[in-house]
Each structure stands twice: as C-alpha cells, then as structure tokens.
Amino acid sequence: MRVLRFSKRGGNAIDAAVAGMAALAVTSQNDTGIGGDVFIFYWSAKDKKLYALNSAGWSPAGWTAEYFANRTLTGINSITVPGAVSGFDAMLKRFGTMTFKETLERAATIAEQGFGITERHHADWANTVNALRNDPDSQANLLVNNNVPPLYSIFRNPQLASALRLLQRDGRSAFYNGPIAQAIVNKIQARGGVMTMDDLSEFQSEWVEPISTNYKGFDIFQVPPPGQGWAALLMLNILEVCVPYHGFNLTTLGQNSPMFWHFLIESKKLAYADLGAYNADPLFVNIPLNRLLSKQYAAALCNKINPNQASTVAGPNLEGGTINLMAADRWGNMVSAVHSVFNVFGSRISVPGYGFVLHDRGSGFTTNQTHPNRVAPRKRPFHTIITGFAMRNGEPLMAFGNMQGAIQAYSHVTHIVNSIDLGFNPQASADAARYTHSQSATGPGNVSLEPNLRERVGTALQAMGHPVGTTNGSVGGFQAILFQRDPSLPEPRSGPGNKRTGNPTQEIPLNGVYRSASDHRKDGAAVGW
Numbered sequence: 001m002r003v004l005r006f007s008k009r010g011g012n013a014i015d016a017a018v019a020g021m022a023a024l025a026v027t028s029q030n031d032t033g034i035g036g037d038v039f040i041f042y043w044s045a046k047d048k049k050l051y052a053l054n055s056a057g058w059s060p061a062g063w064t065a066e067y068f069a070n071r072t073l074t075g076i077n078s079i080t081v082p083g084a085v086s087g088f089d090a091m092l093k094r095f096g097t098m099t100f101k102e103t104l105e106r107a108a109t110i111a112e113q114g115f116g117i118t119e120r121h122h123a124d125w126a127n128t129v130n131a132l133r134n135d136p137d138s139q140a141n142l143l144v145n146n147n148v149p150p151l152y153s154i155f156r157n158p159q160l161a162s163a164l165r166l167l168q169r170d171g172r173s174a175f176y177n178g179p180i181a182q183a184i185v186n187k188i189q190a191r192g193g194v195m196t197m198d199d200l201s202e203f204q205s206e207w208v209e210p211i212s213t214n215y216k217g218f219d220i221f222q223v224p225p226p227g228q229g230w231a232a233l234l235m236l237n238i239l240e241v242c243v244p245y246h247g248f249n250l251t252t253l254g255q256n257s258p259m260f261w262h263f264l265i266e267s268k269k270l271a272y273a274d275l276g277a278y279n280a281d282p283l284f285v286n287i288p289l290n291r292l293l294s295k296q297y298a299a300a301l302c303n304k305i306n307p308n309q310a311s312t313v314a315g316p317n318l319e320g321g322t323i324n325l326m327a328a329d330r331w332g333n334m335v336s337a338v339h340s341v342f343n344v345f346g347s348r349i350s351v352p353g354y355g356f357v358l359h360d361r362g363s364g365f366t367t368n369q370t371h372p373n374r375v376a377p378r379k380r381p382f383h384t385i386i387t388g389f390a391m392r393n394g395e396p397l398m399a400f401g402n403m404q405g406a407i408q409a410y411s412h413v414t415h416i417v418n419s420i421d422l423g424f425n426p427q428a429s430a431d432a433a434r435y436t437h438s439q440s441a442t443g444p445g446n447v448s449l450e451p452n453l454r455e456r457v458g459t460a461l462q463a464m465g466h467p468v469g470t471t472n473g474s475v476g477g478f479q480a481i482l483f484q485r486d487p488s489l490p491e492p493r494s495g496p497g498n499k500r501t502g503n504p505t506q507e508i509p510l511n512g513v514y515r516s517a518s519d520h521r522k523d524g525a526a527v528g529w
Contacts, residue, residue: 022107030124036341045332055087062194078360111161137350159355229386237298258460280372310444310465324401336399404476426517477522485512
C-alpha cells in the first residue's frame with residue numbers, strides 16, 4: 001500500500017520503488033535496509049529503453065591480501081560500503097519526480113510510530129538473537145529487554161527514524177560524507193576494521209548495460225556481474241539447446257514429469273559451475289560473457305547431461321536474505337528492484353545512533369589469491385542478489401524477481417520456464433512448487449523439493465541418482481508484474497508531474513493491463529489501483 005500512496009500522489013514507478021524499499025528498510029531489517037545494496041531495472045516508457053543500475057558497494061581500500069593474511073571475511077571484516085542510499089539517490093535524480101523528502105517520509109513515520117512483528121520476521125529474529133546480543137548497538141536497538149520482540153507486538157526504531165530524517169534533510173551526503181558516514185566509520189574502526197571516510201565518500205553507483213539472452217523468442221535480461229544473474233541466462237540457453245538435443249520438450253513433459261525437473265537441475269549444475277569459476281567484479285577481471293552466453297557454448301555442454309543419471313559438478317552455495325520489489329505506473333514505466341543486507345540481519349552489527357544493521361556482502365569474496373573473486377581494495381564481491389526483466393519484440397513484458405541467496409538465478413529460470421513453456425500466469429508461477437539444489441564438488445548435490453512436488457517426482461529423481469529431501473519454505477519468494485498491451489489503444493504521451501518544476505500530473509490512461517503476483521511463502525502483496 002505504501003507504493004500505491006506515492007502513485008496516487010502523482011509519483012512515478014521510480015518514486016514508488018524508492019518509497020517501498022525505504023519502508024521495507026524499516027519493517028524488514030532481517031532482509032534489507034539502508035546498510036545494504038540495491039540493483040534495479042527501469043523500463044522508461046518515454047525512452048523505450050531498459051536501464052540497469054548496479055549499486056553494490058565496494059570494499060575498503062585497506063582490504064589488501066596482506067590484511068587478510070590472518071583474518072577471515074566475517075564480522076566487522078565482512079562489511080563493504082553500503083550502496084543502497086546511493087542507489088536510491090541515483091534512481092530519483094535520473095528518473096524520479098520526487099526527492100528524499102517525499103519518498104522517505106512514510107518510512108520515517110513507520111520507524112517512529114512502529115509496525116507489527118509478523119511470524120516470519122519473528123522467526124528470523126529468534127534465529128539470530130544470540131548474534132544480535134553480541135553487538136551492544138544491535139542489542140540495544142533491535143532487542144526488547146535483551147530478547148526477541150514479542151510476536152505481533154509493535155516495534156519502534158527511533159534511531160532509524162533519525163537516520164531517515166537526516167537523509168530527508170541533507171540527502172545522499174548525510175550517508176556518505178556526513179554524520180551517518182562518520183558513525184559507520186567510527187563503529188567499524190572501533191571493532192578493528194579499516195573502513196575510512198574516503199571509502200564512503202568516493203563511492204558512486206554505476207549505470208550499466210543490461211545483459212540478456214533470447215529464450216524461445218523472449219528476451220530475458222539480468223544486471224551484469226558481480227551479480228549472479230548471468231547464470232540464469234546460461235541455464236536458459238542450456239535448456240533451450242540441450243533439452244531437444246536429448247529428444248525431449250519441456251512443454252510436453254510438464255511439472256509432473258521427473259525428467260522436467262532432472263533437466264532443470266542438471267542445467268543448474270552446469271551453469272553454477274561456471275558461475276563459481278568466473279564470477280567477480282568486471283572492473284577487475286575479464287569475464288568471458290560473450291562466450292559463456294552464446295548458444296554455441298550451451299550446445300557444447302549438452303553431452304554433459306545424461307538424461308538418465310544425475311551428474312557431479314562443483315560451484316558455489318551461498319545463502320542470504322533479500323527483498324524483491326516491483327513497481328509500475330500509469331505511464332508504462334516499470335521497475336524491477338532487489339535490495340538486501342545478505343545474511344539475516346546482515347553482519348548483525350548496528351550503527352550507533354542510527355538504528356540500522358550493516359550488511360556482510362564482503363563474505364562473498366574469497367581469500368584465495370588465484371581466484372577472480374579474490375578480495376582486493378575497492379572491489380565489489382560476488383553478489384547473490386539479482387533482479388529480472390523480460391521483453392518481447394522490443395516491448396516490456398515482465399518485471400520479476402525471486403529472493404533468497406544462491407537460489408535466485410535458478411529460480412528465475414523456473415519462473416521463465418513456467419511462463420513461456422507451460423503458459424503459467426505470474427501468480428500461478430508464484431504458487432507452483434519449486435526445488436532447491438546444493439552444488440557439490442564430490443557428488444550430485446542434495447535436491448530439496450516442496451512436499452507436494454516430492455510426492456509426485458521424488459522417488460523417480462532418487463532413482464536417477466539425485467539425493468532427494470523435503471524443503472519447507474526455503475525456496476524464496478517470487479514477485480512479478482506482467483504487462484499486456486492492448487494494440488488498439490494509443491500510447492500515453494505524457495507523464496507524471498514533477499515537484500521540482502511544478503509541472504502538473506497528466507491523467508492519460510495506460511494502453512494495456514498490469515497483472516501482478518506475490519508469493520504466499522513471504523510477507524509480500526500484489527496491489528494496485
């Protein structure tokens with residue numbers, strides 16, 4: 001409903017997305033927050049172009065190989081520069097019609113007045129309460145009488161409200177040059193870390209070119225590395241080329257077929273093996289994406305899939321907490337955003353006086369100095385968060401995402417296959433059963449199926465050599481907005497008003513219909529007006 005509030009006031013999809021992510025930074029600190037990072041896609045109806053923003057923070061300049069000779073990428077040494085606030089600022093300044101003053105108001109009010117603790121948030125709090133107790137600021141700000149806030153109680157965060165009010169007044173500079181920056185640096189250095197004011201003040205978000213592949217006539221887009229989204233594109237290529245190579249068709253197989261899931265799992269293994277080998281910050285290493293995302297490369301992998309037997313390949317297995325947020329407006333602009341502090345409550349280390357946890361994205365690095373993702377100064381780590389966008393014939397089709405750590409790339413693929421091969425609408429795909437797979441270097445890796453899916457295909461997959469278990473609720477959460485254009489209607493030729501210029505909002509109907517979806521497994525909602 002917070003997204004609707006800004007839409008009703010005349011804001012566009014970018015304004016609504018920033019307002020929504022800011023509100024979730026208050027109500028869902030277990031997953032996200034202003035101490036995290038953000039990636040977005042923005043479809044500009046005016047430009048008829050898809051834009052991508054990478055606002056993943058970099059490592060401190062002091063994170064040298066020598067620094068980590070006897071340290072691990074944990075705790076205070078897992079905290080990279082938070083990129084979220086810079087990302088919000090970049091989004092609003094390039095495409096928004098409002099400022100932090102308007103878009104952060106609701107979030108600040110919620111922090112002051114409080115919000116109800118839901119079942120899922122309460123469970124995350126309970127699972128991390130001991131770690132939060134280890135940091136005095138987290139203990140004081142996120143616990144009640146040194147315990148988890150009671151289920152369904154009202155939780156207030158006046159310190160976070162103070163941070164948001166500062167951002168409303170002073171903008172981005174409060175976080176990267178001003179008092180919030182100083183508080184971050186003081187906290188990290190007091191705990192033995194090496195982040196400096198320069199590390200924060202010199203960071204900038206990066207507008208990047210989207211990467212894509214065409215899957216059966218549909219263009220599927222991901223934000224480029226260091227995010228893991230390109231593994232989804234590689235998976236789609238493998239499925240498109242290798243399933244018919246082996247004489248099968250995903251449409252005719254369908255979700256009740258063990259072979260359907262066997263191909264998804266085997267393509268995931270191959271894609272994640274390359275992901276683990278190559279993914280890193282492209283400003284530091286050359287990632288051969290042109291080769292990796294070619295159909296010819298996918299064809300060369302087909303012989304590595306045995307339709308009758310599970311294979312063994314190696315790759316990463318990272319987990320984490322994230323939120324996906326989609327927004328669209330009456331002028332045809334669409335946003336696909338992902339915002340995260342990585343693990344549940346991130347580093348579990350809070351900024352004194354400002355009430356937010358710092359993420360632990362630096363744990364996505366490796367200290368192996370022969371690996372492209374090795375830790376280095378001012379470098380961005382391997383990122384699990386990704387967000388997706390689909391187009392057809394140059395027209396926007398769907399903004400989508402599926403949160404939760406390492407599963408995101410192959411969950412994106414499941415939803416694309418559901419949509420294109422099986423004809424599911426977004427909510428049907430959100431409701432459909434899913435799987436998780438743990439990549440392994442010494443075996444086929446464990447497959448976990450949701451209960452109704454295990455009943456249908458578990459025994460047959462086990463016969464193929466897949467170790468099969470049951471998962472309850474660990475398949476992330478899918479959010480999507482699908483746009484279906486009415487070709488009989490003209491395109492809207494005006495847009496939202498702008499509070500900076502005083503231009504009024506123009507009420508021109510959109511030439512189509514939005515259909516949205518939100519996963520029942522998470523605390524999401526699909527709403528519109």
